[in-house]
Amino acid sequence: MHFSRLNNVWWGFLVWYCALASVAATTAPVISDITADLVSSVGDDIEFNCTVENVGRMSVSWAKRTSEIGSVVLSMRSILSLSDPRYTIVETLDDKANRATYTFKITKIESTDMGVYECQVILTATDKITKKLSLSIKHPAIISEERTPKSMLVTEGQNLEVNCYADGFPQPTISWERENRAIMPAGGTNSEGHTLRIKEAHRLDRGGYYCIASNGVGQPDRRLIRIEVEFRPQISVQRPKIAQMLNHAAELECTVQAYPAPAVFWYRNGSKLQSNSNYQISNTASSHEATTSVLRISSINELDFGDYYCNATNKLGHADARLHLFQPVIPVPSM
Ligand SMILES: *[C@@H]1O[C@H](CO)[C@@H](O)[C@H](O)[C@H]1NC(C)=O
Ligand SMILES: *[C@@H]1O[C@H](CO)[C@@H](O)[C@H](O)[C@H]1NC(C)=O
Numbered sequence: 001m002h003f004s005r006l007n008n009v010w011w012g013f014l015v016w017y018c019a020l021a022s023v024a025a026t027t028a029p030v031i032s033d034i035t036a037d038l039v040s041s042v043g044d045d046i047e048f049n050c051t052v053e054n055v056g057r058m059s060v061s062w063a064k065r066t067s068e069i070g071s072v073v074l075s076m077r078s079i080l081s082l083s084d085p086r087y088t089i090v091e092t093l094d095d096k097a098n099r100a101t102y103t104f105k106i107t108k109i110e111s112t113d114m115g116v117y118e119c120q121v122i123l124t125a126t127d128k129i130t131k132k133l134s135l136s137i138k139h140p141a142i143i144s145e146e147r148t149p150k151s152m153l154v155t156e157g158q159n160l161e162v163n164c165y166a167d168g169f170p171q172p173t174i175s176w177e178r179e180n181r182a183i184m185p186a187g188g189t190n191s192e193g194h195t196l197r198i199k200e201a202h203r204l205d206r207g208g209y210y211c212i213a214s215n216g217v218g219q220p221d222r223r224l225i226r227i228e229v230e231f232r233p234q235i236s237v238q239r240p241k242i243a244q245m246l247n248h249a250a251e252l253e254c255t256v257q258a259y260p261a262p263a264v265f266w267y268r269n270g271s272k273l274q275s276n277s278n279y280q281i282s283n284t285a286s287s288h289e290a291t292t293s294v295l296r297i298s299s300i301n302e303l304d305f306g307d308y309y310c311n312a313t314n315k316l317g318h319a320d321a322r323l324h325l326f327q328p329v330i331p332v333p334s335m
């Protein structure tokens with residue numbers, strides 16, 4: 001009697017426990033499988049799956065994240081809640097296993113389709129289980145207008161860093177080349193990485209540099225960046241000594257290398273020379289960084305013999321050169 005009573009209690013407990021376990025097993029839905037993250041190209045057709053065990057009559061949705069917290073519901077079980085002709089939802093039921101797979105299909109992928117897609121099983125008004133996947137869309141490398149300069153300025157001897165950034169998926173790689181395939185400041189014909197570094201810039205480093213962004217999707221993007229190297233004037237004189245006879249014309253010439261373009265003036269006996277009936281001064285840019293200045297004396301008089309200075313100035317400094325005009329000694333023919 002005593003024994004059988006205990007047995008009854010034991011059996012009662014066991015039955016209650018098994019019932020509880022089986023209720024839990026049949027009612028708790030589980031997202032057992034979701035398609036892994038996808039990478040797709042514009043124009044492709046894709047599909048992704050969410051498989052739910054113990055699905056019962058649960059509401060299973062696909063939603064797309066619109067922000068950190070917000071999302072828009074695309075489908076509920078086998079019904080699209082957002083009508084887009086590119087969307088299809090397919091529900092594959094396995095009643096025996098109490099399992100369902102929800103296949104969401106998108107045709108003719110557009111770049112706006114990228115983002116996070118979430119499979120949601122609504123449990124109660126405040127409770128749901130979710131799993132997500134992210135869809136990335138390949139798009140070609142595009143160099144960023146705002147984050148990449150059109151031109152840069154550096155003072156000779158200083159270091160320069162030029163940055164070039166590009167958007168695209170996959171992440172583009174950046175390389176650099178010089179215009180006309182000139183040798184790079186650091187040697188070689190190209191360099192890698194989004195920062196171009198020029199150590200102790202030299203005036204010969206000036207010119208056009210191409211930033212090239214590529215990610216294997218479409219054509220690489222390129223952008224020409226102009227680099228200017230500022231340097232103080234440097235004067236060269238071909239003929240520092242000019243011999244000419246009285247009443248003849250003479251030309252004094254100096255060539256100034258400088259950037260920015262220098263102001264060039266001629267001085268004689270401490271005072272600046274102006275163009276007048278006897279002197280004509282002309283400054284011509286002979287190349288991007290060279291200015292040739294010519295002082296022409298139309299008819300030499302006694303006082304014109306002597307020293308002349310060609311002075312050049314830009315914001316980085318000053319240079320000058322002395323030229324000497326003298327009367328040649330005419331050999332007297334011997335009789
Ligand atoms: C999605 O599920 C369906 C049905 O089970 C299957 O035919 C298809 O291959 C699955 N697709 C992916 C991308 O897993
Ligand atoms: C140079 O200037 C000084 C002082 O102004 C003047 O006396 C002299 O005659 C000038 N010489 C010439 C060659 O112009």
Ligand SMILES: *[C@@H]1O[C@H](CO)[C@@H](O)[C@H](O)[C@H]1NC(C)=O
Nearest residue numbers: 267309310311318319320321
């Ligand atoms: C021009 O150069 C000469 C020679 O160095 C110098 O004496 C003179 O001061 C310079 N003039 C100016 C305005 O810089």
